[in-house]
Amino acid sequence: MQNTHCPDWATALLNGFSQIFLQRHPLCGLLCLLAILLTAPSLFGGALLGGVAGLLTAQRRGYAKADRQAGLFSYNGVLLGLLLSLALPWSALLPPLIIAGGGLSAMLTQQWLHRTRAPHGLPPYTAPFVGLGWWLLSLAPTLPLSVPVDATLLNLLAAPLKGLGQVMFLDHPLAGALIAAGLLVADRRAAGWALFGSAAGFVFTWLHHDSEQALLGLGSYNCALVALALSQQREQPWLPLAGIVLALLLAPGFAALGLAPLTAPFILACWLVRATVRAWRQIRLDTTPCTLRDNRPRLR
Known part of the structure; x- marks a missing residue:
């Protein structure tokens, strides 16, 4: 339309x-x-x-x-x-x-x-x-450094919103709030998954003693994108959960290679999950016994 x-x-x-x-x-x-x-x-x-x-x-x-x-x-x-x-x-x-x-x-x-x-x-x-x-x-081999953030209650609550904003390199909670509002308008279910993914990334990063990255939302934005992408398969809610875990595990590898992660963990996590699901379906299809067709003439 x-x-x-x-x-x-x-x-x-x-x-x-x-x-x-x-x-x-x-x-x-x-x-x-x-x-x-x-x-x-x-x-x-x-x-x-x-x-x-x-x-x-x-x-x-x-x-x-x-x-x-x-x-x-x-x-x-x-x-x-x-x-x-x-x-x-x-x-x-x-x-x-x-x-x-x-x-x-x-x-x-x-x-x-x-x-x-x-x-x-x-x-x-x-x-x-x-x-x-x-x-x-x-x-420009290095991106500008972010301003450190104190671990106050307000900053802890704002961290998942910052994770949404960091998808577009924005570290202000207002940016995340506006993006969340846009997602709510477009698809309430997608908005819920995006906030869940961002919160999961924040908790994981915080528990791994990287509080500065967690509070800035830098450990969250790939998880939010993975949750958005894989939650479109409504009948398989475990897919976004698996994707979030993969994105968190893949992210440190890019830093070890000297590359800015950008949204690469999100892409690879989604591709791996989709490829795994496709391979599993093919395996099930290949191992399902074929039923013999009845070629006898049928009465009308």
Whole structure:
């Protein structure tokens, strides 16, 4: 159904912001956009530029309109715009770099969708963002350090909301609250799972004596994304739980390799869970005895 309240390009762009959290809902995207504008205005321009670059690239190259409208070619560009605006100082080189990153992410997404649209294909999630992000971060090997947070009751309660915000590099509880509100509008069940995943990541990180990472939400955001992605299988509630555990176990490996985790633990955890479920189904199918067909003529 076409949106009658705003032009197609605006709907597609807002859907791109909501697709960061695996939703297709313009109001959710608008609240995500407001979360950036109100809590990190210095990142707003980069996020918008990256999303527009991905959308225009998809339009110029004639990619499917349904995918453009769903925001599938914008969300990786938004994340790249946020990352580059955070990691690099302002210069004349920054806007072209964001535009190039957003456009290239759209092309990578199209190639992925073209090759994995089969029923058993693995979704791209934020893989174009992670791959390009690691490459672009070679221009700025370290991200800015976060301000330490005291372990007060208020900060403890705000940590799961910060986990939602950290998906978009936002460390303010208001950002997480706006994102949670957007998820509630789009899908209440998804919002519940996202908050549960973020809280689980916080508890795990806190119990492993990394209180600073826990309070900043840096141990939570991948868990929130995994819970969002795998909770879509409503008949299998154990999937998001397994994915959360995997994301927590995988995250330290990227630090050991000297790579910024970004959303890589989320992607790998989801792929592993989906591949395991598919393999298990195939094993069950292969071991199920075939029933002999009755070829005798039947009476009408």
